[in-house]
Amino acid sequence: MQAAWLTCGLLLACAARVLWWMLERVSWDRRKNRRRWADAPLPLQSLVVLGSGGHTMEMLSLLRDLDQDKYKCQFIMGETDSTSLKKVQAVRPDLAAHPHRFHTIPRSREVGQSWASSLPSTLKAFIACLSLVWKLHPQVLIVNGPGTCIPVVAAALLFELVTFRSCSLVFVESVCRVKSLSMTGKLVYLVSDSFIVHWPELAERYPKAQYLGVLL
Structure with a gap:
């Protein structure tokens, strides 16, 4: 009994x-982000997801004005992504000079792959992300929409739930999204700490979204 x-x-x-x-x-x-890290020692451990195609270039543009003294960035990309690191080397050689900050995970879904067939690969990616998140203990997670970020976000949320260590999720929607959110945006909308869009039409449709102008 x-x-x-x-x-x-x-x-x-x-x-x-x-x-x-x-x-x-x-x-x-929206003020909880500022309260959460107001007294935290700097730099904040930050995890950034790089996606193939235009997502990486958009992310590099977003990071252009990021204060490196306040945010120490680690990067995640899919292991089959052969272009993101090359783009970083070409556009941000200062970041590429620290190869230990770049990590690869199994890609959860290839372009054109059906959602049903992607379930095993997504689970494999999620397990890899859990291991990485437990190792890095990110305080901030910055993503901008590639499918690669879904298992990373899930792992970071589980990490926060289990360890009681806060991880602020910052989602920046793609500049290509003018009137509707991407699938990734719809999935993380409610659980994000900061949800940033480039166009006022999206801010009007989604109350949690923050319109800060075109940031690229």
């Missing part, structure tokens, strides 16, 4: 933790 009560107590505690975390995650208080 005592073991049963103990089990029930643990289950209730876990359920309360999950519920509290979910309520905090979907809160629309």
Whole structure:
């Protein structure tokens, strides 16, 4: 009987933790980001996801004005992504000069691959991301829409839930998205701390979105 009560107590505690975390995650208080890291020592450990195609160039443009003294960036890319690192080397040789900051994960979904067939590869990518997130302990996660970021976001959220260590999720929608969100944007909209769009039409449709002008 005592073991049963103990089990029930643990289950209730876990359920309360999950519920509290979910309520905090979907809160629309945009000031919580500033409060969360107001007294944290700098630089903040930051994890940036690079995606193939135009996502990497957009991300490099976004990072152009990022204060390197405040944010120490580590980078994640898909292991089959043969172009992102070359773009970093060409555009930001200062970042490419630190190869230990670049990490690869199994790609969750190739271009044109069906969602059903991508489930095993997504699970494999998620497990790899869990290991990496546990190793790096990111305080800030910056993503801008590539499918590669989904298992990274999921791993970071689970890390936060289990360890009680906050990880601020910053999502920047692609500049190509004028009137509708990308699939990734729709998936992370509610759980993001900062959700940034380039066009006022999106800010009008999605109350949580922040329109800061075209940042590229």
